[in-house]
Structures are given as structure tokens and as C-alpha cells.
Amino acid sequence: MKSLKGTQTEKNILTAFAGESQARNRYDFFAAKAKSDGYVLVRDIFQETALQEKEHAKRLFKFLEGGDVEIVGAFPAGIIGATEANLLASAAGENHEHTEMYPSFAAVAEKEGFSEIAAVMRSIAVAEAYHEKRFLALAKDIKEGRMFMREKATVWRCRNCGCLVEGTHAPEMCPACAHPKDHFEELNYTF
Incomplete structure (x- = not known):
């Protein structure tokens, strides 16, 4: 591959690297808040997504050739809010990445x-679209009070021990390991 030095692509890679790195940290912060708000599934999704953002950053970083590169960018300062707000803010960031930033880059x-870098960026955009979809689905369930209940009976799985319980509501406590309700998810939860 020819040298990136001095190209707009080099600047775009560094901008994307900075954005992915910051998103990773925000998601780690939001994961802790989700746990304290009683949403273990959301915590785990934030943690998983943080690791995926790290991998995006790592892939992009490998294209860089060292040295100093000056970039000008705006990044969300953000706050750690309630879990629903954190999910919505995260979804907005993912939307920006997959609809604007990565396609233009x-x-x-x-x-x-x-071409190789362009293909990687388009592939990362696909992952970002899925991240947005998951965040929006989880935010909707929280808003509608559906994280631990459904209209029809379903199977709930304890994320701690794997115990399965059927019902319209997750049990208040796992009958197998005694973990609280916040450790349950719908077995076939789809985003």
C-alpha cells in the first residue's frame, strides 16, 4: 500500500481512531451505570460494544505510519446519565458513524x-449500524418497562447461572443461584 503520510485519509483514520477510543471509554462508564440502575444485560451489551470499539480502533491504528498528525475534530463531551439516556446518546453516536462519518471517510x-482502508471503513459502519439497533431496542424496552416482562409467557434466562424460568415476568430472584431479577434476560431476545 502506498504511504498515507499527508493525506486526508490519514487524518480521517486518526479522527475515527479518536472517536472509537472515546466511545470505548464512554461505554465502559455507561456499563457501570447500567449495572447500578439494575440492568445487567445492558451492562453486558455496553461492555461487549466497548470491546468491539477497541477492535475498530486497533484496526484503524494499524494503518497509521507514526509521527504527528494534526486533526481538528469535535467529540461528544457527554455525561453519565440514566441508562435509557446513555443508550439513546450512544445510539446517536453510532448513527453518525454509520450514516455519515464512515461512508464519507x-x-x-x-x-x-x-481501497483496502475504504473496505475496512465500510465494514466497521455495518457493525456500528448493529450497535445503534441494539441500543435503541434496549432503550425502548426500558422506556416501556419491558426489560423484565412480556405480554405473553416467554423463557427467561439467568445470565449468571443459565437457569431457565418460564413466565410473563422475570422472577424476582433466580431459583438456582439466588441472583436478583436484574440478571435475567429473555432467552431469545432479539434486537
């Missing part, structure tokens, strides 16, 4: 002759 990379 990929187009620039293609124009500058970096």
Missing part, C-alpha cells in the same frame, strides 16, 4: 487510492 479513501 470511505469515499475519500477510495478517491485517494486506499
